[in-house]
Amino acid sequence: QITLTESGPTLVKPTETLTLSCTFSGFSLTTDGVGVGWIRQPPGKALECLALIYWDDDKRYIPYLESRLTITKDTSKNLVVLTMTDMDPADTATYYCAHTLGVTQFGAYWGPGTLVTVSS
């Protein structure tokens, strides 16, 4: 059974750095083709894929946020971490992590999401 769970602060101040963790079970990030992605959804708005990391440590970022994002993995801990610098109120959103199998099957499994509010 595959599960993913996001964790991190619920409130950050503008200009601070956000660090989110995705802890998963039921699969390994050392298996060919497997990856984990971070997706966010501002209240009442659409989904947006921020970053992906694959089994071979290939990393992909949404171009307009690439300078602010870093995605890493710790395969021994079944953990993927996303950091986003210089947070702004516009970054207030529910942040999800999700499993991907190569480029063919993204999001068969999602975490429940974590709401991050950016406010002073």
Place this chain on the structure above:
Amino acid sequence: QSALTQPASVSGSPGQSITISCTGTTSDVGSYYLVSWYQQHPGKAPKLIIYEVKKRPSGVSNRFSGSKSGNTASLRITGLQADDEADYYCSSYAGSKILLFGRGTKVTVL
């Protein structure tokens, strides 16, 4: 890379069929057979209902079907049910292995 274009809302009566379109470009939808569809109920994580344009994950009703023509993909829901009322998002890979989502379509069951 802009978001994929979806209608903001689609509605139908119970038992009817509806179709949601998802329009991209030759750089994403038009170039890859990698369109997915997700259903999202309020306050819940999205659920994958279609991948690789027309494949259904195990457990997903065959009332959901997908297709693609050129730069436009479509999700068809037949035999509309009350529980189908939700937001629906399409996605496509864009060659850079980053995922593009559509802006979402709110489906209302009248």
